[in-house]
Amino acid sequence: MLASVNASKNSAASLICTVDVVLLTLRERQLELLLLQREREPFAGAWALPGGYVHPQEDQDCEDAARRVLQHKLGLASPYLEQLASFSGPARDPRGWSVSVAYVALVPPPSGPLPLGQWRAVDRLPQLPFDHGRIVATALERVRNKSQYSSLPLHLCGEAFTLPELQAVYETLMGEPINPVSFRRKMDELGTLEPIPGAKRADGPHRPAQLFRRKAGREQGLGLLGRVINSG
Template identity: 60%
Template sequence: MQQVICTVDVVLLALQDDVLKVALLNRSHEPFQGVAALPGGYIHPREDGDAQDAALRVLREKTGITPPYLEQLATFSGPARDPRGWSVSIVYYALVPPGLIGDGAHPDIRLASVDKPLKLPFDHLEIIRAAVARLRSKSQYSSLPCYLAGDTFTLPQLQRVYESLMGESINKVSFRRKIGEMDMLEPVEGAYSSGAAHRPAQLYRLKPGRYEQLALLERGM
């Protein structure tokens, strides 16, 4: 009887120059050796407490990154997705702020725009599309984009992150009103932005436990 292949794959997402990008690594072995793909690997029954533990381990081992946000996306399975045989992959997507991928991460990581044509092995393109759709949908009502902004950020910086993900402008007054109503941020005492031509702006951070509590944003000016 054929043994089912059981793995985890992670869609690691970051914003770079206002463009949403995904982290890819060249595969070190067959099938598709040397081809860029999502970081992934086998589940280790004796080492991993659950699938999330496996996903975090795979990211640490292959990218050197422990993401501030990790969420299970879906399970992809079937006989045709892997040339080695019938396989199932429990897929997660992770959000990281700018700079984290380049700080202590694997030197072979390549960031690719999720909106550009990609040729990837297995069903990794389908997986990426599903992760991006999930993130962009949640960006309309949740605080998830904060994890792409960094540990601290100004309100204009945060608004720019939301606009980059949603692909359209957001009314400034509406944005700040919704942020205030949901009580999702806290000011960093005594911390302000520096180096800009304008006066320094207050820095904020996401309150602990505030994950998906932003009401639907109004678009437009």
């Protein structure tokens, strides 16, 4: 095509373009991320972020490539996915100068164990190949920061959840306890949640909690707060 003609003379010809996904979930008050064992060189056998080459023939854009990776390698259909940042340079991949467009994906705690891959607590990760350590650090910073003023953590919950459960999610992400009265006020302010009529969840010998869900039409995207959620 046209591309190679112009590109080659500008030294843009041989350059690797990949996507990497930091897939996060939250189980038992622990943030976990999914690692896959690499099948090929470089770093064959090492545990790394799910990722792969962009396929210009089939992908409409890099996000598409990230979704394809999640679908084909993990069977995940439509998780929450947002672009994180791009990482580039001559040394991050031993195959040569590369650009990786990194994404963050959030899923509710999987019921069964995934066929492939391994969930690892984010604060007990092995050494990661490439610059995946840096990508993960950037992702955690983003997710923790965005938890302060948005409904992002909702995407770590299933369809239905109680407010105490959701508060625990926020607390885990922010690393600090939240005042429950204030938390309820904030969730109300978000305007994203509605109680499921009649549905409650009990998890012990005490009053059961009201179940909530995202309001219709607010499943995607994020609700935003005018002010941050304060700890305390």
